[in-house]
Amino acid sequence: MNPTRATLAVIGAGAKAVAVAAKAAELRDMGVDAPDVVAVERSGVAANWQSGGGWTDGSHRLGTGPEKDVGFPYRSSLVPRRNAELDERMTRHSWQAYLVSTGQFAEWIDRGRPAPTHRRWSQYLRWVAQDVGMSVVHGEVESISIDDHRWALRTAETTVHADGVMVTGPGQPERSVLPGNPRVMSIAQFWHHAAQHDRIAAERVAVIGGGETAASMLNELFRHRVSTITVISPSVTLFTRGESFFENTLFSDPTGWVGLTLAERRDALARTDRGVFSARVQEALLADDRIRHLRGRVAHAVARDDRIRLTLSTNTSGEAVETVHGFDLVIDGSGADPLWFLPLFTQDALDVLELGLGRALTGESLQESIGYDLALEHVHPKLFLPGLSGLTQGPGFPNLSCLGLMSDRVLGADLLDLSTRRLDEHQSVR
Numbered sequence: 001m002n003p004t005r006a007t008l009a010v011i012g013a014g015a016k017a018v019a020v021a022a023k024a025a026e027l028r029d030m031g032v033d034a035p036d037v038v039a040v041e042r043s044g045v046a047a048n049w050q051s052g053g054g055w056t057d058g059s060h061r062l063g064t065g066p067e068k069d070v071g072f073p074y075r076s077s078l079v080p081r082r083n084a085e086l087d088e089r090m091t092r093h094s095w096q097a098y099l100v101s102t103g104q105f106a107e108w109i110d111r112g113r114p115a116p117t118h119r120r121w122s123q124y125l126r127w128v129a130q131d132v133g134m135s136v137v138h139g140e141v142e143s144i145s146i147d148d149h150r151w152a153l154r155t156a157e158t159t160v161h162a163d164g165v166m167v168t169g170p171g172q173p174e175r176s177v178l179p180g181n182p183r184v185m186s187i188a189q190f191w192h193h194a195a196q197h198d199r200i201a202a203e204r205v206a207v208i209g210g211g212e213t214a215a216s217m218l219n220e221l222f223r224h225r226v227s228t229i230t231v232i233s234p235s236v237t238l239f240t241r242g243e244s245f246f247e248n249t250l251f252s253d254p255t256g257w258v259g260l261t262l263a264e265r266r267d268a269l270a271r272t273d274r275g276v277f278s279a280r281v282q283e284a285l286l287a288d289d290r291i292r293h294l295r296g297r298v299a300h301a302v303a304r305d306d307r308i309r310l311t312l313s314t315n316t317s318g319e320a321v322e323t324v325h326g327f328d329l330v331i332d333g334s335g336a337d338p339l340w341f342l343p344l345f346t347q348d349a350l351d352v353l354e355l356g357l358g359r360a361l362t363g364e365s366l367q368e369s370i371g372y373d374l375a376l377e378h379v380h381p382k383l384f385l386p387g388l389s390g391l392t393q394g395p396g397f398p399n400l401s402c403l404g405l406m407s408d409r410v411l412g413a414d415l416l417d418l419s420t421r422r423l424d425e426h427q428s429v430r
């Protein structure tokens with residue numbers, strides 16, 4: 001590691017860390033300054049795409065095309081007059097380069113370019129990470145504080161100091177409304193069963209949560225011996241994601257995004273991103289008469305008479321109504337939480353965030369304060385939150401839709417910008 005170069009620490013060695021590390025490595029090979037990228041990972045590189053990571057059994061398939069790989073959309077704008085060279089270098093880390101290098105390219109083409117399984121996708125990400133020599137510190141980040149104008153990420157074994165931090169990943173899949181009860185499964189417990197090929201047998205099953213996490217669990221549940229599956233989510237119904245060319249381009253190319261009003265952006269996100277199921281999953285849902293949707297938020301859960309009773313609260317005509325429903329098995333899919341990292345921040349670090357936000361720290365204030373570089377505006381040292389950047393910067397940044405653009409934005413940020421840091425300090429003293 002170069003002591004004069006800035007360090008960017010990434011919490012989680014997943015798709016985003018690999019994309020940023022690959023581009024930083026290529027920039028350095030071109031003689032262009034780029035930060036040292038260090039991923040701090042509690043499990044292994046691309047762990048969330050394998051069984052054991054808690055989000056999949058590894059054999060389900062990627063929803064987006066694999067060509068949306070770590071360099072996509074190959075339109076770098078970081079190095080004036082040399083962006084074509086940077087893009088050409090990034091193609092060496094593409095999905096197709098991986099297939100060619102591992103002797104799978106012709107077969108993939110002949111099979112009609114199928115969506116890879118999550119496990120295969122993880123192998124691709126590992127191949128890139130290894131190829132670019134991504135630096136990985138093993139350990140779970142347990143706290144994030146500020147130490148002499150730098151971030152300090154503490155794991156049980158070590159402390160990583162960095163000039164910028166990027167948070168990734170969907171959260172912790174171990175969450176459960178009734179921990180320890182055998183009739184309630186967390187996302188991780190569900191996928192553990194699936195990976196062991198344990199057949200779930202239950203009459204009435206509830207899946208809490210809409211969106212991609214619940215969708216992939218439903219896809220798996222179809223194969224088990226269950227009589228009814230009730231999907232519980234606060235939305236009016238189970239919406240289908242818009243997946244036409246026009247919707248897809250919003251994800252790959254957010255150029256027009258900032259020109260939309262916040263209300264228009266929220267509307268677009270609701271149709272394409274949050275709490276919607278892909279057309280592929282909806283087709284399977286339609287064909288299966290075991291599936292029902294129940295609108296509401298789970299207020300609490302109790303175990304009684306061999307059943308789990310869930311109290312749902314619904315807002316009907318402005319009035320909160322509570323109803324109770326009994327299930328034989330509850331799968332709590334609500335672990336995906338874009339704010340999962342907040343409890344890791346120490347009070348002094350939270351104060352710095354709040355000072356930068358200029359208002360109370362909430363999910364909304366964080367989302368609305370994310371700037372062009374996907375970091376919180378007016379917060380130093382830099383905190384990159386691509387998972388929350390959909391609203392202000394474009395819906396593709398939180399997911400796999402434009403990893404190459406995401407890495408451009410993050411690596412284009414000035415991590416050592418002392419002038420703004422001093423200005424902000426001055427403002428905070430006043």
Ligand SMILES: Cc1cc2nc3c(=O)[nH]c(=O)nc-3n(C[C@H](O)[C@H](O)[C@H](O)COP(=O)(O)OP(=O)(O)OC[C@H]3O[C@@H](n4cnc5c(N)ncnc54)[C@H](O)[C@@H]3O)c2cc1C
Pocket residue numbers: 011012013014015016017040041042043044045046047048049053055056061062063064139140141142167168169170171212213216398399400401
């Ligand atoms: C089942 C499923 C399927 C999905 N399919 C798609 C898809 O097809 N297309 C798409 O665009 N998006 C998809 N998504 C959304 C997906 O989460 C993101 O697109 C993608 O994973 C984001 O990459 P990432 O780098 O942010 O996180 P990840 O690749 O999830 O990596 C996060 C990493 O952080 C680590 N970690 C977590 N907490 C800590 C900690 N405290 N300390 C250290 N390490 C930690 C984890 O072990 C993990 O390796 C899917 C999500 C799920 C759950």
